[in-house]
Amino acid sequence: MADMRANPDVKRGRPRQLSVRDAVLAGAGQLLLQAGTKGFSIEGVARLSGASKVTIYKWWPSKGALALDGFYTLVSPSIDTTLTGDVEQDLVTQVSAVLALFRDTAIGPILAGLIGEAQRDPELAAAIRERWLEPRRQCGVAIVEAAQAAGHVRPDLDPTMILDQIYGPIYLRLLVGHAPLTDDLAAALVRTILSGVLCRASDASERPARSTHHEHNWTRRDELAKAPSAARHS
Amino acid sequence: MADMRANPDVKRGRPRQLSVRDAVLAGAGQLLLQAGTKGFSIEGVARLSGASKVTIYKWWPSKGALALDGFYTLVSPSIDTTLTGDVEQDLVTQVSAVLALFRDTAIGPILAGLIGEAQRDPELAAAIRERWLEPRRQCGVAIVEAAQAAGHVRPDLDPTMILDQIYGPIYLRLLVGHAPLTDDLAAALVRTILSGVLCRASDASERPARSTHHEHNWTRRDELAKAPSAARHS
Amino acid sequence: MADMRANPDVKRGRPRQLSVRDAVLAGAGQLLLQAGTKGFSIEGVARLSGASKVTIYKWWPSKGALALDGFYTLVSPSIDTTLTGDVEQDLVTQVSAVLALFRDTAIGPILAGLIGEAQRDPELAAAIRERWLEPRRQCGVAIVEAAQAAGHVRPDLDPTMILDQIYGPIYLRLLVGHAPLTDDLAAALVRTILSGVLCRASDASERPARSTHHEHNWTRRDELAKAPSAARHS
């Protein structure tokens, strides 16, 4: 994308006043916190920030874009996870971080609101995908692919789908609220998708054993005993 | 919801005109189809149906409630699946039905829009949970619980979570669009959550075994042949 | 202009709330007085009157229309002149009334502002013509035509033009302010257009004297000097 203007290096005109930009972003974040996505309006941001509507319209193409930028003043987009090399542990660590963000801060509902808004604003949807979802998924994909390379995870599976099966439930619960985002959810989701759901014992009794000599099943989840029954919901 | 009024049996005044109700619902459904959740408005429904705004406000508590009712004039809420007793097959059948609904009809985006709207309308959220999500989940829960009872599925797992790990990815893709809803998605999701993701001991012949001392095998994922890697998305 | 609706006599819906109408008009008048045509804005009227902008836009097609209506809450459109039958006296009476209105009240500048606004609003221009100018001119025309009928005024002249030559100077001064609207202006304008400007004495020197005994010439119009014949033309 080469710059088409005559003198791209020559900066002409009054330079953008960064204080205004910051005030707008701060106002947007504040308004999101106070009023949520529902009460979010460009006029509200203008009021809060002291900027004029025209200025906002100049720099942000749409309400959604502004809201997303405001959202990012609330969340630092840091995804710094030190990997251990253990699939389960690494995934749980990362998922737990996201989960904690949704549970313990106000940004859970706000992100939900943004995704809701994205249903009527395709550009916002794209922005959310690119700026929020994908970066986070990259880490997960890296973990899974490393595990595949190390031979811990079946290589024929699409890492993307595996991640969806971990994050999907979280976002689904965030968006429709049919079940709570409990603390142990991250661990449970990861463990289940890793080991699967089928009984080892039942295989033995009901089906012809395909191979009888196999030891190992899921390395380190032996005592899965304690029921996560609290995950039920009215 | 029993009628709470003093004399429920004494009906005075003009009785409710059901034709109006139907016209409103038809108009709501039509408007949803034509304009989507974004262009859906009570005034639009009034225009289309010939009913007056007051009438609509009288019988539907909110825009969301009307939209959901309109939505149900488009989708028959039938979930009639004949179960075979095979967990995988039954789940795939059911999930495929939902998936086809989202893929092939207009109701995928409309439902997404409704869930989006629900972010700013808690009552709509509750209604969606109760009227759409839960009925569908009951079937799935029944399948899983039957499998647990039959000893095919590990009894320590929460069926709810298992279902979330199947449906979550679908709704996530529907809402965020980071990956397409492919045809084989249902089968892949079900198979993966059933069998898990880790390498089996049988792989030990192929790869260096990490630990050697357990039994369980869960055969039946050998011919996972067709790569679901097409699920990637731009 | 027959009413085209199905049942023109059946009044349906909530009737227009006249109190709102009155409040808007009062607000418009007040705003005109306070801020003049320059500071007049629909939003200002909405603020002052307590009515909403939408309501104002519903009933008044444009800012100009509202301003003109507001103007009429300041001026009662009464043009009640008892005619005596004497052209000069009747005209002076009427013109003086208008002049006094322009001089002594605030409506002079306001009307000027409206005419100014009419330069960019053809509908306002038409409304001013029909509702302000013409009614007033009718009276003048009536006086002139009566005088023509009575033989006091030359019948070959267009009464419209005569009135323009009386009122034109007043509006011109009102609009461009190059000369003041003095008290005696009405009398002077009327007298001059009635008697003309040419000297009788000059006629005497250049032409065969028609009459010789005048000490003053234009006081009464009994024997007025004849128009120079050069003025005739096809």
Added chain:
Amino acid sequence: MADMRANPDVKRGRPRQLSVRDAVLAGAGQLLLQAGTKGFSIEGVARLSGASKVTIYKWWPSKGALALDGFYTLVSPSIDTTLTGDVEQDLVTQVSAVLALFRDTAIGPILAGLIGEAQRDPELAAAIRERWLEPRRQCGVAIVEAAQAAGHVRPDLDPTMILDQIYGPIYLRLLVGHAPLTDDLAAALVRTILSGVLCRASDASERPARSTHHEHNWTRRDELAKAPSAARHS
């Protein structure tokens, strides 16, 4: 307007670039022609001329001032009438010139728009008076005063008022549009104000008396020949 600075002869800094001045004026004139007074805006002139808004604001105190200057790029302010000494003829010549300008060129409406704008811009009003109205009136005043000196026009009359009674109707029609600016208007206006409107006694001798018992003759306006009724307006 002498230069008030300390050292008026010492010119320092970059001298004013006259090409900019000309471009702005040309742009202003062009915009007036294209969009009229209504669509005239400083930003538009800046766009058209390539000058920056600041430059325009520096050299022209207000939008009206710029518009007037732009107006003068469209009209050459020449008022070159060779006088014959005959009041009527000279006045008609001059008035006809103005009338033709208003009728046949675009500057009639533009001038009307400027006068309209002047209602909200006192400085523009003053400028119009000084730069447009007065110069033109000077000529007329000269003619009238010459006629007064020659004894053709009554010396007790204010030439200003006489001119107002000629030009007033023209501007009134230009601004309000209640009657058209016809070709013969100039001659009619001049003739009427010169001769007056009242019936002359001399007509009694020139025409066959219709009825003998009154002092005026033309009972009804028998041969109104060319009807001036066309001067009426919708």
Added chain:
DNA sequence: ATATAATCGAGACGGTACGTCAAGTCTTGTT
């Protein structure tokens, strides 16, 4: 040559008003 000073284009910015849309609430008369 090197300040000093003005001109000028580009463009950012707050402000006021524009005209429109839909949400809800209300007030009629009609069924």
Added chain:
DNA sequence: AACAAGACTTGACGTACCGTCTCGATTATAT
């Protein structure tokens, strides 16, 4: 009582022009 028609307030939308304000680049005279 149910209902249609429609008046009304509220709040936000996105746009236009105003007038002011930095910037950097340019172009002259004065030291």
